[in-house]
Amino acid sequence: MMKMKTRPVEVLRRGHMACPGCGLSLGMRMVLRAMGPKMVGVVVPSCVAVTSGPFPYTALGVPAFHSAFEIAAPTAAGIAAALKEQGKEDIPVLAFAGDGGTFDIGLQSLSGAADRNENFIYVCMDNEAYMNTGIQVSSATPRYTWTGTSPTGNPRRKKQIMEIMAAHRMPYAATASIAFPEDLTRKIQKAKAMRGTRFIHMLSPCTTGWKIGEDMAVKVAMLSVETNVFPLYEIENGLSYTITYSSRNLPVEKYLMAQGRYQHLQPDQIQAIQAETDRAWVDLQGRAAKRKEEL
Amino acid sequence: MKRFITGNHAVAEAARLCRPQIVAAYPITPQTPIYEKLSDWDAAGELGGTMMRVESEHSAMAVCLSASLAGARTFTATASQGLALMHEMLHFAAGCRTAVVMAVVNRTLAAPWAFWSDQTDSLSQRDTGWLQIYCENNQESLDTTIQAFRIAEEIKLPIMVVLEGNFISHFMEPVEIPEQHMVDGFLPAVCLPRRFDVDNPGYAIPTVTQQQFRKYRKLSQEAMEHSLEVIEQVDTEFAAHFGRSYGLVEAVDCEDAELVILTTATITSTARVALAELRAEGLKVGLFKLRIFRPFPTAAIRAVLDKAPRIAVIERNISLGREGIFCSEVKAALINSSGHPRIQGYLAGIGGSDVNPKLIKRIAHHALETDMVQDGPLWMAEDE
Ligand SMILES: Cc1ncc(C[n+]2csc(CCOP(=O)(O)OP(=O)(O)O)c2C)c(N)n1
Numbered sequence: 001m002m003k004m005k006t007r008p009v010e011v012l013r014r015g016h017m018a019c020p021g022c023g024l025s026l027g028m029r030m031v032l033r034a035m036g037p038k039m040v041g042v043v044v045p046s047c048v049a050v051t052s053g054p055f056p057y058t059a060l061g062v063p064a065f066h067s068a069f070e071i072a073a074p075t076a077a078g079i080a081a082a083l084k085e086q087g088k089e090d091i092p093v094l095a096f097a098g099d100g101g102t103f104d105i106g107l108q109s110l111s112g113a114a115d116r117n118e119n120f121i122y123v124c125m126d127n128e129a130y131m132n133t134g135i136q137v138s139s140a141t142p143r144y145t146w147t148g149t150s151p152t153g154n155p156r157r158k159k160q161i162m163e164i165m166a167a168h169r170m171p172y173a174a175t176a177s178i179a180f181p182e183d184l185t186r187k188i189q190k191a192k193a194m195r196g197t198r199f200i201h202m203l204s205p206c207t208t209g210w211k212i213g214e215d216m217a218v219k220v221a222m223l224s225v226e227t228n229v230f231p232l233y234e235i236e237n238g239l240s241y242t243i244t245y246s247s248r249n250l251p252v253e254k255y256l257m258a259q260g261r262y263q264h265l266q267p268d269q270i271q272a273i274q275a276e277t278d279r280a281w282v283d284l285q286g287r288a289a290k291r292k293e294e295l
Numbered sequence: 296m297k298r299f300i301t302g303n304h305a306v307a308e309a310a311r312l313c314r315p316q317i318v319a320a321y322p323i324t325p326q327t328p329i330y331e332k333l334s335d336w337d338a339a340g341e342l343g344g345t346m347m348r349v350e351s352e353h354s355a356m357a358v359c360l361s362a363s364l365a366g367a368r369t370f371t372a373t374a375s376q377g378l379a380l381m382h383e384m385l386h387f388a389a390g391c392r393t394a395v396v397m398a399v400v401n402r403t404l405a406a407p408w409a410f411w412s413d414q415t416d417s418l419s420q421r422d423t424g425w426l427q428i429y430c431e432n433n434q435e436s437l438d439t440t441i442q443a444f445r446i447a448e449e450i451k452l453p454i455m456v457v458l459e460g461n462f463i464s465h466f467m468e469p470v471e472i473p474e475q476h477m478v479d480g481f482l483p484a485v486c487l488p489r490r491f492d493v494d495n496p497g498y499a500i501p502t503v504t505q506q507q508f509r510k511y512r513k514l515s516q517e518a519m520e521h522s523l524e525v526i527e528q529v530d531t532e533f534a535a536h537f538g539r540s541y542g543l544v545e546a547v548d549c550e551d552a553e554l555v556i557l558t559t560a561t562i563t564s565t566a567r568v569a570l571a572e573l574r575a576e577g578l579k580v581g582l583f584k585l586r587i588f589r590p591f592p593t594a595a596i597r598a599v600l601d602k603a604p605r606i607a608v609i610e611r612n613i614s615l616g617r618e619g620i621f622c623s624e625v626k627a628a629l630i631n632s633s634g635h636p637r638i639q640g641y642l643a644g645i646g647g648s649d650v651n652p653k654l655i656k657r658i659a660h661h662a663l664e665t666d667m668v669q670d671g672p673l674w675m676a677e678d679e
């Protein structure tokens with residue numbers, strides 16, 4: 001007999017303030033749906049807060065706090081600790097922050113909270129630049145990428161946030177993509193069942209900043225995974241790596257050329273990105289293999 | 296029970312007696328002994344609640360303000376650079392109407408580096424929307440900390456309990472430490488709104504319009520004005536429970552005074568000695584202690600000083616390019632006074648330098664003998 005599936009409860013409501021076709025708001029919707037309505041949300045200045053809506057409207061169907069830019073992690077930690085004191089430890093706290101709020105200005109407070117293993121889930125919605133202030137370069141912006149403050153292409157490479165988080169030996173860290181909703185949902189639900197600091201890194205295609213069509217966010221997210229630019233994996237206790245999706249190893253050019261922000265790239269730059277991606281992919285596979293040996 | 300303890304120890308005792316549910320802190324001289332004391336009790340299981348040893352003062356305040364919004368009783372302590380680092384969070388904590396209580400141990404702000412008492416750290420947080428109470432001694436620091444939880448939780452605005460580095464934080468004095476049941480009788484269990492209710496979800500601190508922002512600020516200003524009444528009422532109740540009270544301000548020998556010396560914090564206790572000697576010389580001098588800085592107790596000041604002929608403000612802080620901050624505020628409070636008091640600012644004790652009775656007497660003589668008031672401050676020091 002076929003199992004009846006109930007329609008999931010949508011926690012992110014209609015009428016949110018994101019741009020049409022926004023990859024980030026789709027990611028928020030998937031994360032919140034996987035969490036369910038019994039949770040407390042933290043948002044900080046970023047497109048996440050824009051999506052959440054201005055007073056008196058809110059797209060978030062859960063109690064939530066619009067905190068300050070660089071304190072998503074200690075905000076979540078403070079609420080979680082207060083809920084514990086009130087005997088409500090069963091209510092999970094989940095913080096959303098952008099890449100700027102995570103890789104840059106919020107890195108210290110996130111590191112502090114992860115080091116103390118505070119009890120919350122942290123979801124970094126990485127659109128690879130400061131987007132709601134109008135597309136400025138961040139340390140999550142990949143090499144050669146156009147932004148408003150790297151008009152000839154970003155000279156620096158993207159900061160490896162997953163390696164930084166893994167170095168905290170935190171219980172759980174995973175990458176997730178809106179193009180792979182089952183994988184995303186499983187990871188959120190796995191994180192929800194755990195305690196301590198849990199980190200989700202989600203690549204969130206931005207129609208405006210990446211110069212892609214309103215119907216392209218999911219496709220570009222899919223290409224980021226299939227080209228190994230953004231592999232899907234998880235890290236337990238900072239050491240055990242598991243690749244959760246075997247990609248089709250497509251050339252990075254397919255991913256890059258789908259986006260307006262890379263149209264200026266020269267062939268040698270594309271080659272350099274390919275080489276860097278291959279190196280990182282081999283490295284990741286090595287880490288995952290090491291884990292298999294140990295098992 | 297009376298014990299011979301430092302001001303930091305007294306504040307830590309007070310915080311523990313108030314049963315905070317969340318303490319988040321970060322070390323900085325001269326606040327560190329408060330943090331260490333609370334950590335000792337936490338390790339011994341005597342603190343109750345959750346103690347977070349955070350990675351910065353900025354995060355300490357982020358934790359406290361979030362936990363307070365969730366409905367928990369929260370406490371932290373800092374000084375100097377730590378307070379300055381918190382600046383953004385201070386506005387935030389007040390703007391979202393939390394009830395965080397924070398001990399601030401006054402210390403010089405770098406540069407240059409130094410470790411001594413100077414009130415410019417807390418005074419430069421004047422416009423953050425926090426209440427500020429300045430303590431004269433160890434006992435008052437303990438008592439004010441207990442009062443602060445009552446006040447903050449009633450008006451839903453955060454409070455700084457301000458004590459001077461070294462002079463209070465590290466000097467030992469006999470301090471009456473109340474029994475737990477006495478404090479429990481005075482300070483009921485926390486009853487703050489719990490903003491994050493899964494059964495009744497709301498969105499705290501959304502983006503608002505110009506008009507809504509203005510309304511928020513007006514409401515906070517009204518709460519600030521109302522808090523003067525609450526501070527007095529809590530002080531009166533405190534007196535009934537513990538037999539000690541402090542008022543918004545304190546006037547000593549001001550009725551017939553030709554000169555009133557206006558002080559805050561530890562300079563007040565030294566001025567009490569100087570005052571007795573000045574009176575013995577036959578000089579008509581009074582002493583006025585300012586205890587509450589925010590909200591500014593304008594009416595209480597005017598009630599005593601409207602007709603004072605001369606006022607000498609002696610203080611351990613400076614707003615560079617202007618004068619001592621208390622002096623500016625007092626001048627502004629008395630601008631409409633019918634008696635038009637002549638107000639002279641004296642900077643003494645900046646950087647934690649010594650303000651002894653002799654120096655205060657020198658200032659009093661100067662103020663009585665000089666008919667010209669200078670608009671700017673006069674620098675006074677025991678070694679000059
Ligand atoms: C301390 C501080 N500095 C700067 C800002 C301005 N600011 C608000 S959102 C933002 C960009 C956020 O970028 P990111 O975290 O990547 O989120 P996105 O907008 O891209 O979703 C900036 C710079 C701020 N709110 N607070």
Ligand SMILES: [Mg+2]
Nearest residue numbers: 098099129131
């Ligand atoms: Mg961004």
